[in-house]
Amino acid sequence: MTWIFENWERFWEVTEVHLRLSVVPVVIGFVLSIPLGWWASRSQTARAILFPFANILFTIPSIALIVITPVLIGVKILDEINVIVPLVVYTVALMVRAVADALAAVPGNVVAAANAMGFRPLRRFLTVDFPLALPVTIAGLRVATVSNISMVSVGALVGLGGYGQLFTEGYQTDNTDKVLAGLIGTVVLAVLADGLLLLIGRLLTPWARVGR
Amino acid sequence: MPGYAERVKVFGIYIQGGPIGVVVATGGIRRVIEFRAVTKRFEDGTIAVDELDLTVEAGTITVFVGPSGCGKTTSLRMVNRMIDPTSGTILVDGKDVLTVDPPTLRRGIGYVIQQAGLFPHRTVLDNVATVPLLSGWDKRKARTRAAELLEIVGLDPAFGKRYPAQLSGGQQQRVGVARALAADPPVLLMDEPFSAVDPVVREDLQNELLRLQAELDKTIVFVTHDIDEALKLGERVAVFQTGGHLAQYAKPAELLSAPANDFVASFVGRDRGYRTLTFLHADVPVHPVTTARLGERVTITDWTLVVDEQNRPKGWLSGVDGEVEVAEKDLISGGSLYDGTTLRGALDAALSSPSALGVVVDDAGAVTGVVQAADVIQALAKARAAGEVPK
Amino acid sequence: MGWLFDPAHWSGSTGIPVRLVEHFGYTLLTLVIGALIAVPLGAFVGHTGKGGFVIVGLSNALRALPTTAVLILVVLWAGLGDFPVYVALVLLAIPPIMAGTYAGVRAVDPVTVDAARGVGMRESGVLLQVEIPNALPLIFGGFRGAALQVVATATIAAYTGAGGLGRFVFDGLALQDFGQMLAGAVLVALLAVLVDLGFAGLQRLTVSPGLRPVGTGGKR
Numbered sequence: 136m137t138w139i140f141e142n143w144e145r146f147w148e149v150t151e152v153h154l155r156l157s158v159v160p161v162v163i164g165f166v167l168s169i170p171l172g173w174w175a176s177r178s179q180t181a182r183a184i185l186f187p188f189a190n191i192l193f194t195i196p197s198i199a200l201i202v203i204t205p206v207l208i209g210v211k212i213l214d215e216i217n218v219i220v221p222l223v224v225y226t227v228a229l230m231v232r233a234v235a236d237a238l239a240a241v242p243g244n245v246v247a248a249a250n251a252m253g254f255r256p257l258r259r260f261l262t263v264d265f266p267l268a269l270p271v272t273i274a275g276l277r278v279a280t281v282s283n284i285s286m287v288s289v290g291a292l293v294g295l296g297g298y299g300q301l302f303t304e305g306y307q308t309d310n311t312d313k314v315l316a317g318l319i320g321t322v323v324l325a326v327l328a329d330g331l332l333l334l335i336g337r338l339l340t341p342w343a344r345v346g347r
Numbered sequence: 348m349p350g351y352a353e354r355v356k357v358f359g360i361y362i363q364g365g366p367i368g369v370v371v372a373t374g375g376i377r378r379v380i381e382f383r384a385v386t387k388r389f390e391d392g393t394i395a396v397d398e399l400d401l402t403v404e405a406g407t408i409t410v411f412v413g414p415s416g417c418g419k420t421t422s423l424r425m426v427n428r429m430i431d432p433t434s435g436t437i438l439v440d441g442k443d444v445l446t447v448d449p450p451t452l453r454r455g456i457g458y459v460i461q462q463a464g465l466f467p468h469r470t471v472l473d474n475v476a477t478v479p480l481l482s483g484w485d486k487r488k489a490r491t492r493a494a495e496l497l498e499i500v501g502l503d504p505a506f507g508k509r510y511p512a513q514l515s516g517g518q519q520q521r522v523g524v525a526r527a528l529a530a531d532p533p534v535l536l537m538d539e540p541f542s543a544v545d546p547v548v549r550e551d552l553q554n555e556l557l558r559l560q561a562e563l564d565k566t567i568v569f570v571t572h573d574i575d576e577a578l579k580l581g582e583r584v585a586v587f588q589t590g591g592h593l594a595q596y597a598k599p600a601e602l603l604s605a606p607a608n609d610f611v612a613s614f615v616g617r618d619r620g621y622r623t624l625t626f627l628h629a630d631v632p633v634h635p636v637t638t639a640r641l642g643e644r645v646t647i648t649d650w651t652l653v654v655d656e657q658n659r660p661k662g663w664l665s666g667v668d669g670e671v672e673v674a675e676k677d678l679i680s681g682g683s684l685y686d687g688t689t690l691r692g693a694l695d696a697a698l699s700s701p702s703a704l705g706v707v708v709d710d711a712g713a714v715t716g717v718v719q720a721a722d723v724i725q726a727l728a729k730a731r732a733a734g735e736v737p738k
Numbered sequence: 739m740g741w742l743f744d745p746a747h748w749s750g751s752t753g754i755p756v757r758l759v760e761h762f763g764y765t766l767l768t769l770v771i772g773a774l775i776a777v778p779l780g781a782f783v784g785h786t787g788k789g790g791f792v793i794v795g796l797s798n799a800l801r802a803l804p805t806t807a808v809l810i811l812v813v814l815w816a817g818l819g820d821f822p823v824y825v826a827l828v829l830l831a832i833p834p835i836m837a838g839t840y841a842g843v844r845a846v847d848p849v850t851v852d853a854a855r856g857v858g859m860r861e862s863g864v865l866l867q868v869e870i871p872n873a874l875p876l877i878f879g880g881f882r883g884a885a886l887q888v889v890a891t892a893t894i895a896a897y898t899g900a901g902g903l904g905r906f907v908f909d910g911l912a913l914q915d916f917g918q919m920l921a922g923a924v925l926v927a928l929l930a931v932l933v934d935l936g937f938a939g940l941q942r943l944t945v946s947p948g949l950r951p952v953g954t955g956g957k958r
């Protein structure tokens with residue numbers, strides 16, 4: 136723990152990078168997965184294409200994806216985009232399923248009632264389906280966020296920033312405290328992000344808590 | 348057109364469905380169940396059963412009936428120690444159940460629960476064989492026994508290979524009963540076993556249970572909140588009142604004719620007088636009826652009952668002018684059939700018939716005559732005069 | 739792709755077959771150790787219904803642990819070798835297996851469990867003969883999720899000099915040999931798919947046909 140206080144500025148610096156590298160992909164991935172998940176919840180074909188594809192994406196080791204990305208999109212190996220793109224991919228792979236499952240679980244009679252009241256499709260999606268699907272979606276988002284925060288560290292193995300740098304430097308200099316500092320930082324960040332999402336979920340879906 | 352023919356057909360299957368050639372081992376053991384000042388208070392303070400004193404006679408069907416939440420299930424589950432009482436004693440055949448270790452006790456007591464509660468991962472046959480296997484029978488013997496039991500409860504043994512999810516609700520209930528009977532326990536506990544099926548299937552299952560019991564001679568405790576089911580199945584009926592009190596414990600006829608208090612009176616319902624007829628057996632005069640066969644040319648002047656080759660009822664024809672050919676399409680479907688058992692059946696046959704004439708049939712389903720509502724009322728008056736109907 | 743199909747890379751003590759077997763070995767032993775820890779815990783808590791929050795909390799905390807850091811820490815404490823790899827990977831495998839087992843046992847219809855007690859099963863019988871067989875689909879779900887993660891993450895073992903397919907990724911990185919890195923990644927993905935297929939086969943063999951959804955006709 137002492138390492139953190141003695142090297143506060145450095146610690147804060149890697150925290151900022153770590154946060155940026157994990158939050159940006161979650162946001163992008165989440166936004167992308169909403170239309171995809173909606174498509175998968177409506178069409179058998181979409182599921183047959185998207186779900187196996189998502190599964191295969193999961194099997195690619197993060198370190199491999201991180202080193203392949205620069206070659207594929209033609210940027211330097213030390214660009215932050217090399218962590219962001221793979222994490223967006225993982226987030227989408229995870230969230231498509233979560234969003235599709237969540238939308239599929241919206242009670243059919245509610246949807247029918249909304250249709251009967253004359254909602255147009257887009258409006259119905261935004262005001263009925265999506266809010267009702269939020270609890271399950273947010274549960275998926277929590278998993279995606281926590282695993283992203285833990286995965287950003289892998290980028291350090293190829294020299295990128297974040298807490299992972301504390302791991303590799305600690306390893307090379309035999310400094311256990313430095314590794315521990317990074318580990319604690321990661322876990323704390325994950326717990327905070329998870330708690331925040333839990334809170335947001337509760338505020339957004341007050342109806343989910345009554346009558347239980 | 349749901350005419351007489353189909354009813355008779357249903358009846359025919361029911362008669363054929365009997366356990367012909369299947370040996371049922373009862374061992375002749377009969378057990379008494381005694382509740383002595385049994386109270387159950389749950390941790391949250393709810394008193395589910397309050398000072399219950401009751402003796403379930405050996406070899407009878409005793410029904411616990413009452414409104415939701417009155418403690419029927421709790422009382423039942425204390426017998427096989429699924430729940431232990433807070434105070435008081437329950438004796439099965441004179442032995443305090445608390446002295447027996449629960450799994451051992453339960454293997455000697457059949458238990459049928461609502462929704463059947465079958466094991467979804469096991470075939471029907473293995474579901475039925477569960478208790479024999481637990482009791483250490485060898486697999487072959489347990490399976491043979493299970494197949495026998497499927498037949499006893501009226502299921503084709505071919506169902507044995509299926510999984511519960513592949514059965515209808517009524518079939519699942521039958522399997523539930525078969526599983527409870529598998530190790531031939533002298534005591535059977537049944538908790539709303541037929542509540543999840545439609546009225547027609549339920550009646551089938553009830554009849555099947557009565558038929559089974561006639562052979563098996565078990566001590567059965569049957570829980571329901573349906574008073575009609577209670578009155579039909581119970582040799583003795585215990586009416587529970589909310590709060591876990593036993594309001595009355597009596598034979599069905601007595602419950603109807605002499606309810607112990609207002610609660611029982613209102614619970615047994617408004618049709619009490621009509622229901623009482625179920626328990627009255629009196630001679631009602633059977634009148635002859637004009638019959639005709641399909642395809643015959645007849646002159647019809649009054650209500651005529653059309654019958655098939657075996658003299659079983661098909662439907663009615665009302666008065667027509669001149670000679671006509673009896674055709675299936677002209678038939679007016681009839682009401683219920685009276686098989687000569689209770690006054691209620693006779694009255695219902697007469698009231699539900701388009702001709703106001705209740706068709707009387709014999710065991711084979713052949714027409715023997717008709718009864719009229721007025722005659723039933725008269726028979727009731729006679730029975731009352733003779734003191735057979737308590738006020 | 740040339741690298742992958744060069745016969746020279748398919749033989750010797752650092753060839754593809756050896757690395758594949760090493761990688762598979764890490765995965766298998768990790769899953770066995772993980773199962774020995776996670777299945778009893780998840781099953782027990784699921785059966786008694788007590789301490790569910792411990793399972794959820796523990797799973798979440800373990801999920802947040804960065805595998806790289808665990809690997810490095812154990813190497814710094816205990817030295818190089820396979821031991822740190824197993825510690826890191828087992829910690830990764832535990833949460834999904836434990837959560838799957840717990841959720842599976844919890845999700846068994848209470849009526850079914852009640853019936854199991856009602857016919858006179860002892861608690862061990864209720865768990866082993868009824869709850870676990872009925873929970874198998876979800877337990878397998880947990881295992882398959884764990885297997886995917888372990889196969890993918892075992893790649894990192896090579897960072898601290900251990901074996902497995904990760905060698906190709908890290909050696910390729912050091913040599914700026916893109917072909918070798920790509921070959922490593924493809925092989926890992928391939929192995930993951932094979933392992934998943936293996937589990938799917940095992941699942942078909944062990945899960946009772948009575949638990950398969952019936953009449954799944956089109957709708958939705």
Ligand SMILES: Nc1ncnc2c1ncn2[C@@H]1O[C@H](COP(=O)(O)OP(=O)(O)OP(=O)(O)O)[C@@H](O)[C@H]1O
Nearest residue numbers: 389391393395414415416417418419420421422572
């Ligand atoms: N485990 C429990 N903890 C607390 N209260 C309970 C428990 N089980 C039952 N009760 C309460 O005890 C009372 C009797 O319950 P019981 O299940 O015996 O009713 P019942 O007569 O079988 O009703 P139903 O017809 O609805 O099945 C009810 O008020 C019920 O809420």
Ligand SMILES: [Mg+2]
Nearest residue numbers: 419420421538
């Ligand atoms: Mg009940």
